[in-house]
Amino acid sequence: MATLSPALFPPLRTDAGRYRELEVLERLRDYLPAGFEVFHNIALHTLRGGRDSYGEIDVIVLSPGGCLLLIEVKAGPVILRNGEVFKLYGDGECDVARQGRLQRTAMQNRLHEAGLDVPMLSCLVLPDYALGDSQVASIPRERIIDAPRYADMVSTVRDWMGAIQGTADGAALRRLLLNQFQVTPVLEVLRDQLQGAVRRLSDGLATWVPRIGSPSGVFRIQATAGSGKTQLALQLLETAAAERLNACYVCYNRSLADHVRHLASSKVDVVNFHELCVEHYRRTQGDPDFSPGAFERMTAHYVGASAGFAQSLDLLIIDEAQDFDASWVESLCSRLRPNGRLYVLEDEAQRLYRQDSFDLGDAVTIGCSDNFRSPQVICDLINALGLVRPPIRALNPYRGELPGIRTYLSDEEVLARTEEAVAALLARGFALADIAVVCGRGREKSALLNRACIGPHRTRRFTGEYDASGEPRWSEGELLVESVWRFKGQSAPAVVVTEMDFAELDDAARRRLFVALTRAQMAVELVLSDGAERCLTALLA
Secondary structure: OOEEEOOOOOOOOOOHHHHHHHHHHHHHHHHOOEOEEEEEEEEEEEEEOOEEEEEEEEEEEEOOOOOEEEEEEOOOOOEEEOOEEEEEEOOEEEEHHHHHHHHHHHHHHHHHHOOOOOOEEEEEEOOOOOOOOOOOOOOOHHHEEOHHHHOOHHHHHHHHHOOOOOOOOHHHHHHHHOOOOOOOOOHHHHHHHHHHHHHHHOOHHHHHHHHOOOOOOEEEEEEOOOOOHHHHHHHHHHHHHHOOOOEEEEEOOHHHHHHHHHHOOOOOEEEEHHHHHHHHHHHHHOOOOOOOOHHHHHHHHHHHHHHHOOOOEEEEEEOOHHHOOHHHHHHHHOOEEEEEEEEEEEOHHHOOOOOOOOOOOOOEEEEEOEEOOOOHHHHHHHHHOOOOOOOOEEOOOOOOOOOEEEEEOOHHHHHHHHHHHHHHHHHOOOOHHHEEEEEOOOOOOOOOOOOOEEOOEEEEOEEEEEOOOOOEEEOOOOEEEEEHHHHOOOOEEEEEEEEEOOOOOOHHHHHHHHHHHOOEEEEEEEEEEHHHHHHHHHHHO
16 A cells, blocks of 8 residues: 555545546555555646746656656546647636646756656546547657556556666655655644644534434434534534524533633523533522532532423533433433424543433434544554544544653652653743643642642642632643543643553543543643553553
C-alpha cells in the first residue's frame, strides 16, 4: 500500500469529476506497493513573461527509485478536435495537452530552482472515455490511460516507473511536493486554522442526525469523543430557537454547561443536572446551605417532585448521559410534551461514574466512531492500547507528535514531572492559556488540584467551594488545572495528562486515560506513575 499525502477527507467539491479523482487516488494508494508515494492537488505558482501564473497538478506519484509521474485526470466525456483533446467546463473548455505541458514545465522549473535533478514522466487518465481508433497528435497514445485501460492503471504505472532511477535528495523532494519548507511553525496560526478545519469537518452529526426521523421521537446518539456531539446539540438548540420551540439542554458537568450556554441562543435553557436541582429546591424550599451532601439531598427532592412537573418541553437534550442515573433521566423526560423530541448523547468509553445503564424503549440509535478533535497519533495510541471498542477513526487533518512520557514515584516527583511537562509545551511554542493540566485523581487526593502554583505559574482551579448562589469559586491564575472528571466535555490545544496511577488497565483506568487523552487538540504530555508506565509499555510491546 502506498502512502498518500495529504490524507483524504470528504470533498468540498461534490461534482462527479471530483469523486472520480478521489477514486483514482484511492486506487493508487491501495494497490501500489509500499515504497511508492502519492501526492495530490499540488499547487503551482510560476512566473511566465513577468506575469503570475497559477495551476494545480492532480496527482504526482513518486517511485522508490526517485522517479516522478505527473498524472492529469479528466473525468467524464472529452472532445477530440483536430488531434487535440479538450475538456468542457461550465465556463469554457480546456486544451488538455497544453495544460499538461504548462504543468510539466512549471514543475521542471520548480525542481531546477530547488537544485533537484529528477527523472519525470507524465500521463493523462480518461477514466470515462474510450479513445478507440482516434488519433491524438499532442500526447503519445501509450501515455493515455482511457476507460478500457483504466482497470490496469496501477500495473501500467508500475511498468513505466519500475526501471527508472533518480539521484535527487528524497527528503527535499518530498518537502517540495508537500509545500513544506524548513521553517518554524507559528503555533498560534496553526491552532486557529486547525480549530476552524476541525469544526467544519465535525459538522457531520449536526448535518445528518436532525434529518433522521423516529416514530417515538427519541434519539440515542452513541458517539465517541471528538465526534461533534456538542455541535449537534448546538444545531438542535439553534433550530428550536428559530422555530420558537421550548428547548432545554441538560448535561452532567457544570463546566460543560457553562461552555454550551456561552455558545447557545439565549432563547433556550442550558443547565447541568445538579444546577437544575438547586434551582428547583430554591423555588420550592428556599435557599440551600450547600453543606456536605447538599447536592444529593436536592437531587432526591427534584426526582421525587418530578411526577408533578408540567409537560412544557418541545425538545430535551441530555448530554453526557452515560453519567446519569436512570431516575434522573426519567425525571427530566417527565417535562416533555407528548409529541416532544428527546436526544440522548452519550459515550460508554467516557463513563467515569458508577451509574447503571438505562433503557430508552423505542429509541432510534445512532453510532459514530469518528474522532475529528484528536491528532492522528493520539488516536493511533488510543487504538493500540485498546482503550475503546470499536476503535476510533482518526479524521483530524493534523498528524501531531507522540506524547512525551515522564514517570514519578511520589507526590513530590509528580509535581516536578508536571512542571517539566508544562515547560516542554511552552518550549514548543504553546501559550500558557493554551495548556490544560488534567489530573487523574480527584481534588481530595490530588497533589496538584489544591496547589496555588505549578512551577512559576499560578493555577486557575476550582476551589471546591460555592458562593451563596451556588456558583463555583475559582482561584485566580493563568494555568488551568482540572480533574479528568470535571474537564470531560472540554478540550484545549495542549494537555498535560498527569497523576495517572494504576497497576493494570482495568475499565476505570481505561476510561480515565481515554477521556484525558481525547481532551487535546494538538499535543499531549504524559506524567505516569512508574506502575502505569510499565503497564502501558507491556501493552504496546
